[in-house]
Structure formats: structure tokens, C-alpha cells
Amino acid sequence: MISDNINAIKAELPDGVVLCAVSKYHPAEMISEAYDGGQRVFGESHVQELMKKYEVLPKDIEWHFIGHLQTNKVKYIAPFISLIHSVDTPKLLAEINRQGIKCARRIPCLLQLHVAMEETKFGFSVDELREYLQNGEWREMNGIDIQGIMCMASNTDDEERILSDFRTANEFSRYCAENFGNNFRIRSWGMSGDYLLAVREGSNLVRIGSKIFGERVY
Numbered sequence: 001m002i003s004d005n006i007n008a009i010k011a012e013l014p015d016g017v018v019l020c021a022v023s024k025y026h027p028a029e030m031i032s033e034a035y036d037g038g039q040r041v042f043g044e045s046h047v048q049e050l051m052k053k054y055e056v057l058p059k060d061i062e063w064h065f066i067g068h069l070q071t072n073k074v075k076y077i078a079p080f081i082s083l084i085h086s087v088d089t090p091k092l093l094a095e096i097n098r099q100g101i102k103c104a105r106r107i108p109c110l111l112q113l114h115v116a117m118e119e120t121k122f123g124f125s126v127d128e129l130r131e132y133l134q135n136g137e138w139r140e141m142n143g144i145d146i147q148g149i150m151c152m153a154s155n156t157d158d159e160e161r162i163l164s165d166f167r168t169a170n171e172f173s174r175y176c177a178e179n180f181g182n183n184f185r186i187r188s189w190g191m192s193g194d195y196l197l198a199v200r201e202g203s204n205l206v207r208i209g210s211k212i213f214g215e216r217v218y
């Protein structure tokens, strides 16, 4: 059943769009089921939960971290994480860099852009991120590899607002590729409720949870 959900979503995604199956709050058994159907990319948003699953599940899973990450927890995931989507401050990026150097790896990262109307969501504003990238200190960091932009749209039924949030991210992502290099190639936006809008506005990495695994129990 889980694999049927994954296949149905994949059939709707344009070529070149990667599906990250968001497995937070769901047990390892459900991840195994998706894995047996061929899914390899999974997203988690809590370090402790991710560590438990990492221990028991196959080592060729590509784990993505998608939630708000506290600096004091970076060290636990640094050795194995495939992509951190949710880098929301220069301080966090500096810590990921420090831990990446310790592990002798460049940790793939996305910078989280705040485009939604809710104040509560995390991320850099467009102006903050432009300034941060222009200042250029990230270029000297050998423990990170910045590969693109992540965002979450406003939590609303208004499709025009959602599309406009994604458009803001898409335009900023293009600006980054033009000004800071082709390494800015990942555009992580779109969740269960809005992934079809997201791919219309340039997403090439969607993060889908409830539409695959069902509602989460908190």
C-alpha cells in the first residue's frame, strides 16, 4: 500500500523531480516497506528519531534532514546525513561546517528561504540570504556543500498565494545560480498538499509525508 502511494505520486512528477518520502513520526517498519518497494530517499525532522531509525535500517538509505536543526545536535547526524534542507541561520551553517570538517566530508546543504506569510516559520528572508551569500564567507567553508534552496509555502487554501511563494523561491534560486554558481541546483519545495503547484514553479525535490504514510500520530 505504501509503495502504491509512492508509485502514484511518482507517476505525477515530471522527469527529474526527486521524491523525498517524509517518514517522521512513522515507525521503521513502514520505512522498510517503502524501501522494499525501491524508495531510498527519506526525510526526518527530529534528530533522536532519525538516529534510532538510522541504527536499524539499511545503510544505503539516503537520509535527508528537513526540520529545524539545533546547533548542538549537528554532530550526531554529521557523519551520515545525505542532505540538510533546513539551514536557517549563518550560525547553524558554521556549525555544520565545523562538524563536516571533523568527519572529513562536505555536508550537502540547502538554505531555507522564508517566503510564507506565517511569522512562525524558520528561514532567511530574501534580503538576508542575498546579503549573506554576497558576503562570501561560505565560499571558504570546506565542511559544507551548498546545493540549493528550500522553502515551505504559506499554510493556506489560496493557490495563488502558494504559487507566489514558490515563485519567489524559484526566482531567488535562479538568481543564486547566476551569481554564485551552478552548484545552486536543488529546489526543494512541495509537500502533500501543494507538490503539484510546486513542480509548476520549478521544484525538483518534493518532500511528501502524509500522502505516502497516512496521517501522523503526535
Ligand SMILES: *Cc1c(COP(=O)(O)O)cnc(C)c1O
Binding pocket: 022, 024, 045, 066, 067, 152, 190, 191, 192, 193, 207, 208, 209, 210, 211
Ligand atoms: C512534515 C514535513 C513535510 C511533509 O509534510 P506532509 O504534508 O505530510 O507531506 C515536508 N516538509 C517539511 C519541512 C516537513 O516538516
